[in-house]
Amino acid sequence: MTYRLKIRRFDGVRAFWQTFALDGGGGLTVARALELLNERPCLTDERGQEAAPIAWDCACLEKKCGACAMVIGGKPRLACAVPLRDAADRDGCVTLEPLKKFPCIRDLQVDRRRLTDTLTEMELWLEQAAETREETRQLHYRAASCLLCGLCLEVCPQFSGKGAFGGAAPAIAAFDVYDHAQPGAHRDAVARQYRRRFYDGCAKSLACQDVCPVKIPIERLLVKTTAAAVWKRNRKERK
Amino acid sequence: MRRVVIIGAGIAAMSAALTLAEQGWKSVLVSPMISERAQSVMAEGGINAALDTMGEGDSVRAHFCDTMAAGCGLADPNAVADLTAHGPETVRALASLGVPFHTTASGDITLRPFGGQKKRRTAFVRSSTGRQIVTALARACRREEKAGRIVRLSHHWLQQILTAEGRCTGCIVRDGRMGRFDVLAGPVLLASGGLNGLFGKTTGSVQNTGAATALAYAVGAACGNLEMIQYHPTTVPISGKRVLISEAARGEGGRLFLRRGGEKWYFMEEKYPELKNLMPRDVVSWEIEQVCRETGEDRAWLDLTGVDPAVFDERLEDLRAFCLEFLHLDPQKEPVPVYPGIHYFMGGVYVDRAHRSTLPGLYAAGECACQYHGANRLGGNSLLGAVYGGRRAAETLLRDDGPPAPPPDAQARWTAALREIENRPGRVSCRAAEGRMNEAMNDCLGIRRCEEELAAGAKTLADLSTSLAAGYDPSAGAPEQYLLERRLILARAMVDSARARRESRGAQYRTDYPKRDDGAFQKTTLARWRAGKTEITFADIPKEETP
Numbered sequence A: 001m002t003y004r005l006k007i008r009r010f011d012g013v014r015a016f017w018q019t020f021a022l023d024g025g026g027g028l029t030v031a032r033a034l035e036l037l038n039e040r041p042c043l044t045d046e047r048g049q050e051a052a053p054i055a056w057d058c059a060c061l062e063k064k065c066g067a068c069a070m071v072i073g074g075k076p077r078l079a080c081a082v083p084l085r086d087a088a089d090r091d092g093c094v095t096l097e098p099l100k101k102f103p104c105i106r107d108l109q110v111d112r113r114r115l116t117d118t119l120t121e122m123e124l125w126l127e128q129a130a131e132t133r134e135e136t137r138q139l140h141y142r143a144a145s146c147l148l149c150g151l152c153l154e155v156c157p158q159f160s161g162k163g164a165f166g167g168a169a170p171a172i173a174a175f176d177v178y179d180h181a182q183p184g185a186h187r188d189a190v191a192r193q194y195r196r197r198f199y200d201g202c203a204k205s206l207a208c209q210d211v212c213p214v215k216i217p218i219e220r221l222l223v224k225t226t227a228a229a230v231w232k233r234n235r236k237e238r239k
Numbered sequence B: 001m002r003r004v005v006i007i008g009a010g011i012a013a014m015s016a017a018l019t020l021a022e023q024g025w026k027s028v029l030v031s032p033m034i035s036e037r038a039q040s041v042m043a044e045g046g047i048n049a050a051l052d053t054m055g056e057g058d059s060v061r062a063h064f065c066d067t068m069a070a071g072c073g074l075a076d077p078n079a080v081a082d083l084t085a086h087g088p089e090t091v092r093a094l095a096s097l098g099v100p101f102h103t104t105a106s107g108d109i110t111l112r113p114f115g116g117q118k119k120r121r122t123a124f125v126r127s128s129t130g131r132q133i134v135t136a137l138a139r140a141c142r143r144e145e146k147a148g149r150i151v152r153l154s155h156h157w158l159q160q161i162l163t164a165e166g167r168c169t170g171c172i173v174r175d176g177r178m179g180r181f182d183v184l185a186g187p188v189l190l191a192s193g194g195l196n197g198l199f200g201k202t203t204g205s206v207q208n209t210g211a212a213t214a215l216a217y218a219v220g221a222a223c224g225n226l227e228m229i230q231y232h233p234t235t236v237p238i239s240g241k242r243v244l245i246s247e248a249a250r251g252e253g254g255r256l257f258l259r260r261g262g263e264k265w266y267f268m269e270e271k272y273p274e275l276k277n278l279m280p281r282d283v284v285s286w287e288i289e290q291v292c293r294e295t296g297e298d299r300a301w302l303d304l305t306g307v308d309p310a311v312f313d314e315r316l317e318d319l320r321a322f323c324l325e326f327l328h329l330d331p332q333k334e335p336v337p338v339y340p341g342i343h344y345f346m347g348g349v350y351v352d353r354a355h356r357s358t359l360p361g362l363y364a365a366g367e368c369a370c371q372y373h374g375a376n377r378l379g380g381n382s383l384l385g386a387v388y389g390g391r392r393a394a395e396t397l398l399r400d401d402g403p404p405a406p407p408p409d410a411q412a413r414w415t416a417a418l419r420e421i422e423n424r425p426g427r428v429s430c431r432a433a434e435g436r437m438n439e440a441m442n443d444c445l446g447i448r449r450c451e452e453e454l455a456a457g458a459k460t461l462a463d464l465s466t467s468l469a470a471g472y473d474p475s476a477g478a479p480e481q482y483l484l485e486r487r488l489i490l491a492r493a494m495v496d497s498a499r500a501r502r503e504s505r506g507a508q509y510r511t512d513y514p515k516r517d518d519g520a521f522q523k524t525t526l527a528r529w530r531a532g533k534t535e536i537t538f539a540d541i542p543k544e545e546t547p
């Protein structure tokens, strides 16, 4: 069938909508649809006007790298994991927009530096060898599966891209560090950062957990981190 | 503070940067995206080391022997000895950085069986080992970033390697967002991954275009064994690309079969009673291609229905989730249709045991380097090669003298090179040329190769180079066109390497030379770009030094 891809474009100065027609099966992913449009020798919109290639980010094309996050049919998702048929409205129209909580570079490309900067500002690293306990090994695996795609920040009612609140992704990275770390000044500093950059601002909507493409059990990780880092129910004291 | 420019931000790059930072050196990591989006995150099945935690009497020597045997005599035995000897400490160091490897009941690291290995030797985190290692290394790098010892130039691409008097003196990088060029002085370590982009789509990342290796080749660094391309036996097509079904699936009991006369034919088990479905990848891929051709089928089947459900839950959960989401099938209930696909490049920038390229001042580690794997890589050895190789290259950099400063007119000469392209009278299409390059490469460098097809491929590539040189593509821009022209040169070197190796060994199967010929070809194929021409020679494999 013929799909219509209605794309929010931004050329560095001007933002506008442009719609492209594409014939293909509904099983095509949004990522593949973008590739097919860009592969055309001369890209024209549905009114036949010449258009610049569509800028968007991708790397793995199989839901492993988080590069292709965008707003698809009004929902933040990964373009390589969404078939057109799941994204189209009743008339076969698929709208694509860049994530809105991050500065737009061009078209569907955004600058997610804010997310990685937060990880560094929160000092999310280990000062000594990691202590991995059997009881939390699986949770570490889950936390470390984060793609840094930013979808959780896009849906978060508290995250604006400004101010101290860093959202779910840095908070689960904080779990990974805090639960691996040995007691001491650096772990205390991470606890303070967690409180300031996450706990104090979180309204617990848990929209992050619903949107996460790799189904990280965000709520469980946050409950554990809050208990330990905020309420000091640390494993040593817990026995 | 001494400084190294590292091209790439994957596992090899981070491993090198951390080693340099330990000694107070500074690294600049140049990459189009952050580490968490490098191809390394896609690695699934695991990382090899003779940890011998499964009570099978494994040893470093056994790991060495399996690696050398899989490489069909082309790997450097001294480099492989270094790699395998450092395997156990490398994996334990990753565990200390917080990689949550699967553990045995007694709390030690569990090892799973992997292709071509007689002992269980592959440490893993479910089937997303690469992502877990990247997360841990990126976390360690963050500390050094804060201290200023690691600087990241994300959304930057390598644009040119600078040389003076036969030495690499630095490079020019392009900010992909602002379009700006910067000269970075200092020794350069390539950690830019495989040559995927010469073929279009592989099982890996589209960020690995092969441009960095092509730039090194074009300024005189030799490339080794370029013809050795690993086809992974079990890949499946999804929307526009082929995706891997990890070897872990066979490691945990998956069986390959074909339908023959209504019966299931477990051809690997019949033909190779010892290692069965876990023969090295070159053998399994060749067999799948062969039996499919014999029976007229277009795919084989991977049967996972007999795998213990507990193993699925604990170790293959990610694989099941992938099959359900992308293939709409439950691998615990029905077999998965598979066929070989391009997956890994054993060849690349030719380096010595210490990761020096033939161009002084230029180093290479990880998948972009021709090191450790010979004619065929063992699954699990490339993650080890990337972590250990990155570290080893950094140790060499710490010892070597730094290069002289880049020529003062480097920026001006670069601008002139771009102008030359922009001023060409004709108009060309880089997109179309790239598509034709990909097609030609896939056509002539399949699992089975022959002179006729290779010669046709070489001709297509040469014609493409000639036609590009006559014009300019304003929509791609001169910097992109400059890279494509060099990627075409590297593509031709790959085809010429396959033509020159008139024998069959490891990943290279020649229908016109089906036998292995140790006398003439137990050597490394060396490609060099000299005076506008590819020159192919064969270099001896170093003799094994007695430990």
Ligand SMILES: Cc1cc2nc3c(=O)[nH]c(=O)nc-3n(C[C@H](O)[C@H](O)[C@H](O)COP(=O)(O)OP(=O)(O)OC[C@H]3O[C@@H](n4cnc5c(N)ncnc54)[C@H](O)[C@@H]3O)c2cc1C
Residues within 6 Å of the ligand: B007, B008, B009, B010, B011, B012, B013, B030, B031, B032, B033, B034, B035, B038, B039, B040, B041, B042, B043, B044, B045, B046, B047, B048, B129, B130, B156, B157, B158, B191, B192, B193, B194, B203, B204, B205, B207, B208, B209, B210, B211, B212, B244, B343, B344, B365, B366, B367, B368, B379, B380, B381, B382, B383, B384, B386
């Ligand atoms: C699906 C899949 C599964 C795999 N599973 C396993 C496994 O189980 N075990 C195993 O041992 N191996 C596995 N491998 C192979 C292994 O993952 C890679 O060989 C290894 O991760 C390579 O690491 P690297 O650091 O060399 O390169 P990469 O991780 O590929 O990093 C390359 C870096 O260079 C950057 N770059 C590329 N070109 C340029 C340029 N021109 N300018 C600037 N930067 C550039 C990239 O953006 C990236 O940051 C697998 C590979 C794939 C694709």
Ligand code: SF4
Residues within 6 Å of the ligand: A066, A145, A146, A147, A148, A149, A150, A151, A152, A153, A168, A169, A172, A208, A211, A212, A213, A214, A215, A216
């Ligand atoms: S927590 Fe989930 S949604 Fe948020 S960045 Fe990580 S992978 Fe993306």
Ligand code: FES
Residues within 6 Å of the ligand: A057, A058, A059, A060, A061, A062, A063, A064, A065, A066, A067, A068, A069, A078, A079, A080, A081
């Ligand atoms: S391209 Fe990697 S997640 Fe979509």
